[in-house]
Amino acid sequence: MDISELKKNIKQLIFNKGAKLVGIGSRERLKDAPASADMEYCLPGAQSCIIWAYTNPIEALENYFSKKERMSIKKAQQIGYAGSWRTALILAEFNKKNTNYQAFPVIPNAKYRPRKDLPNDIGGDIRYPDFSLRYGAVAAGLGHLGWSGNLVTKEYGGSLYLGGVLTTAPLVPDPMAEENNCNKCKLCTKVCTTGYFSENEEEDMQPVIIGGQTETYAKRGTFSQCGIGCAGWYGLSEDGTWSTWTPGHVCLKEIPEERWQDSDFRRDLYSKILINKTLPENMRKFNQSIARSFGNAARLENVGLRQFVDTNPRCGNCNFICVAEPKKRKELYSMLINSGKVYIDDNGLEYVKKCDENGKEIIYYPPTQEEFFTKEELTELDNIRNV
Numbered sequence: 001m002d003i004s005e006l007k008k009n010i011k012q013l014i015f016n017k018g019a020k021l022v023g024i025g026s027r028e029r030l031k032d033a034p035a036s037a038d039m040e041y042c043l044p045g046a047q048s049c050i051i052w053a054y055t056n057p058i059e060a061l062e063n064y065f066s067k068k069e070r071m072s073i074k075k076a077q078q079i080g081y082a083g084s085w086r087t088a089l090i091l092a093e094f095n096k097k098n099t100n101y102q103a104f105p106v107i108p109n110a111k112y113r114p115r116k117d118l119p120n121d122i123g124g125d126i127r128y129p130d131f132s133l134r135y136g137a138v139a140a141g142l143g144h145l146g147w148s149g150n151l152v153t154k155e156y157g158g159s160l161y162l163g164g165v166l167t168t169a170p171l172v173p174d175p176m177a178e179e180n181n182c183n184k185c186k187l188c189t190k191v192c193t194t195g196y197f198s199e200n201e202e203e204d205m206q207p208v209i210i211g212g213q214t215e216t217y218a219k220r221g222t223f224s225q226c227g228i229g230c231a232g233w234y235g236l237s238e239d240g241t242w243s244t245w246t247p248g249h250v251c252l253k254e255i256p257e258e259r260w261q262d263s264d265f266r267r268d269l270y271s272k273i274l275i276n277k278t279l280p281e282n283m284r285k286f287n288q289s290i291a292r293s294f295g296n297a298a299r300l301e302n303v304g305l306r307q308f309v310d311t312n313p314r315c316g317n318c319n320f321i322c323v324a325e326p327k328k329r330k331e332l333y334s335m336l337i338n339s340g341k342v343y344i345d346d347n348g349l350e351y352v353k354k355c356d357e358n359g360k361e362i363i364y365y366p367p368t369q370e371e372f373f374t375k376e377e378l379t380e381l382d383n384i385r386n387v
Contacts, residue, residue: 001098001099003169003170003171003172004172006098006099006169006171007024007171007172009094009098010022010050010091010094010095010171011024013087013090013091013094014050014052014087014091017083017086017087017090018054018079018083018087019052019053019054019084019087019163020053020054020055020155020156021052021053021142021153021155021156021160022050022051022052022053023050023051023052023137023140023141023142023174024048024049024050024051024140024141024171024172024173024174025048025049025051025136025137025138025139025140025141025173025174026047026048026049026139026171026173027039027040027046027047027048027049029139029173029176029210029211029212030049030135030136030139030210032207032209032210032212033132033135033139033208033209033210034128034132034135034206034208035128036128036129036130036131036132036135037131037132037135037136037139037210038131039131039166041130041131042104042106042130042131042166043102043103043104043166043167043168045102045168046102046104046166046167046168047167047168047169047170047171048166048167048168048169048170048171048173049106049131049136049139049140049164049165049166049167050091050140050164050165050166050167050171051133051136051137051139051140051142051162051163051164052084052087052162052163052164053137053142053151053153053156053160053161053162053163054076054079054080054083054084054160054161054163055076055156055159055160055161056073056076056080056159056160056320056323057072057076058323058328059072060072060073060075060076061073061159061320061321061323061332062331062332062335064245064313064320065317065320065321065332065333065335065336065339066335066336066338066339067245067339067340067342067352067354067366068366069366069367069372070245070313070314070366071366071367071369071372071373073313073316073320074308074311074312074313074369075373075381076161077161077311077313077316078308078311078381078384079161079381079384080108080160080161081108081109081161081303081304081306081311082303082304082305082306082308082384082385083161083163083384084108084161084162084163084164084304085105085107085108085163085302085303085304085305085385086304086384086385086386086387087163088105088106088108088163088164088165088304089105089387090387091103091105091165092104092105092165093387095165095167095169099169101167101168101169102167102168103165103166103167103168103169104165104166104167105164105165106130106131106133106136106163106164106165106166107129107130107301107302107304108133108161108162108163108164108302108303108304109129109302109303109304110297110298110300110301110302110303110306111129111130111301111302112127112128112129112223113127113128113129113130114127115127115128127223131164131166133162133163133164134149134150134151134162135208135210136162136164137151137162137164138151138176138177138210138211138215139173139176139210139211140173140174141173141174141175141176141177142177143158143177143180143181144177144179144180144181144182144213144215145180145182145208145215145216145217146158146180146181146182146188146217146322147182147184147186147188147189147197147217147218148188148189148197148217148218148318148319148322149197149203149217149218149220150188150318150319150322152180152181152182152322153177153181153324154177154179154181154324155324156323156324157181157322157323157324157325157329158182158319158322159319159320159321159322159323160319176210176211176213181324183326185326185329186199187321187322187329187330187333188218188317188318188321188322189218189318190333191317191318191321191333191336192229192253192317192318193229193234193235193236193237193238193243193244193251193252193253193315193317194221194225194226194228194229194230194234194235194252194253195221195225195252195253195255195257196220196221196225196226196229197217197218197219197220197221197318198218198219198220199218201218201219202216202217202218202219203216203217203218203219203220204219221257221260222260222261222266224260224266224269224270225252225260228252228269228270228273229244229252229315230314230315230316231290231294231312231314231315232244232245232246232248232290232312232314232315233246233248233273233287233290234246234248234249234250234251234252234273235248235249235250235252235314235315236248236249236250236251236341237251237337238251238253238254241337241340241341242336242337242338242339242340242341243340243341243342244314244315244317244342245313245314245315245342245350246314246315246342247283247286247341247342247343247344247350248273248283248287249341273287274287274288274291282344282345282346282347282348283344285348286344286348289348290312290314293309293310293312294310294312296310297310304385305385306385307382307385308378308381308382308384309369309382317336320332321333321336338354339352339354340352340353340354340355340362341353341354349365349368350365350366351363351364351365351366352364352365352366
């Protein structure tokens with residue numbers, strides 16, 4: 001199989017596995033990028049990165065932001081991460097059987113290394129992956145980094161899940177995207193309840209140069225700042241009118257940035273979330289269940305291997321809202337700010353309180369996993385991670 005036929009077959013295999021976008025990047029394009037763009041860290045002699053993307057269905061996003069249900073996004077996330085990992089393994093095996101080139105399947109999320117060039121009290125809390133799929137995606141022509149730091153594509157915006165494989169095959173790279181489709185609407189900063197990234201300041205920690213182009217994005221805080229919100233422990237709007245999918249009604253944006261730099265503060269905050277007995281028992285149990293769920297993924301160091309029961313989307317707003325059509329983004333934002341707040345009852349079931357257009361309070365219980373999916377669907381979704 002010659003190199004052009006190999007590239008064609010690789011792309012077709014990935015599309016057959018449900019990906020919506022596929023691109024090829026080169027080591028040369030990533031030579032001036034940060035350390036997490038170094039393909040040889042994972043695969044000595046790597047010449048090319050093959051990057052693809054799964055998308056979130058619009059209806060699932062609408063239901064998520066309006067708090068109608070979050071099970072559709074749970075399903076999309078399982079397909080995105082577990083499906084990407086499964087595709088990566090299949091592609092690496094295809095490469096092994098049909099070529100003399102080596103291949104390395106890239107873990108889609110949950111494996112990070114600390115920034116050793118930073119002070120000890122914060123270096124462990126600002127991390128980067130073994131290989132950045134976002135950087136690889138820019139090099140592969142899928143798009144550019146948006147204000148949130150997520151990849152933004154012309155076709156689907158940034159509401160994506162990325163997968164990838166590195167290979168020693170010298171595949172011809174695809175053309176890089178000519179323009180950055182992030183229009184700086186900055187809704188990503190408005191839907192974030194943590195203040196993890198700035199609304200106006202650009203990140204200046206290190207230059208991100210890919211294919212000779214400088215990628216710019218918002219200045220960010222610490223890993224914990226984002227993680228506590230994304231996990232679903234805390235998440236409340238600044239005006240207190242809506243929450244993420246969490247009963248932890250604390251707005252992290254109110255915490256000064258310098259406090260996040262303090263390792264003692266971060267440790268005390270985690271203690272307050274998980275073991276502080278001033279919290280009601282149902283809240284402690286809720287927080288601890290999230291900790292177990294994320295702990296399972298952390299031990300695996302690969303969300304692609306995570307069980308479906310541990311796939312637990314409760315925020316991710318900056319990524320989810322970034323669909324390609326600006327008008328739809330605004331619609332999703334309107335749904336969110338009118339969606340109300342999530343609570344937990346004494347039995348551990350989540351429910352929503354919101355007001356209708358007439359100001360009347362509505363209380364309802366979104367469907368649970370067992371109510372939303374059949375047993376057959378649950379088995380099928382859990383098996384996505386298996387090859």
